[in-house]
Amino acid sequence: MKSWMVLAGIVLLSGQALGKYTFPEGMSVKTRSEEIASYQMREYDKNQDGQLSLEEYESRFDNLTREDRRNIRRNKKKGTYKTPEEQFKEMDKNNDGFVDEQERAEYIRKLRDSGNYLY
Numbered sequence: 001m002k003s004w005m006v007l008a009g010i011v012l013l014s015g016q017a018l019g020k021y022t023f024p025e026g027m028s029v030k031t032r033s034e035e036i037a038s039y040q041m042r043e044y045d046k047n048q049d050g051q052l053s054l055e056e057y058e059s060r061f062d063n064l065t066r067e068d069r070r071n072i073r074r075n076k077k078k079g080t081y082k083t084p085e086e087q088f089k090e091m092d093k094n095n096d097g098f099v100d101e102q103e104r105a106e107y108i109r110k111l112r113d114s115g116n117y118l119y
């Protein structure tokens with residue numbers, strides 16, 4: 001093995017031994033809810049202002065996946081089903097009439113924490 005490779009190996013090992021891995025500054029580590037929210041934001045934010053209007057959010061329900069439909073049925077069975085408009089009002093924490101990525105992520109987290117299905 002070449003000496004620089006050995007050296008790199010030692011540096012790597014000592015780094016792991018210390019257990020101090022810090023992410024580069026400015027890099028945020030996204031949670032699963034945040035990842036879903038940012039994916040959905042790209043998908044449904046038609047006018048690309050970084051927020052969802054009720055109309056944009058409702059358009060999502062025109063193209064439901066099989067999993068979405070299954071989750072809707074499950075929530076209806078549990079009695080926890082909410083219409084898109086009801087969901088939107090619940091998501092819009094600051095009542096400005098729009099849902100931003102953070103509000104969406106919080107809602108997704110809340111659904112999961114309460115054991116309800118996302119749709």
Ligand SMILES: [Ca+2]
Binds near residue numbers: 046047049052053
């Ligand atoms: Ca928008």
Ligand SMILES: [Ca+2]
Binds near residue numbers: 092094095096103
């Ligand atoms: Ca809002």
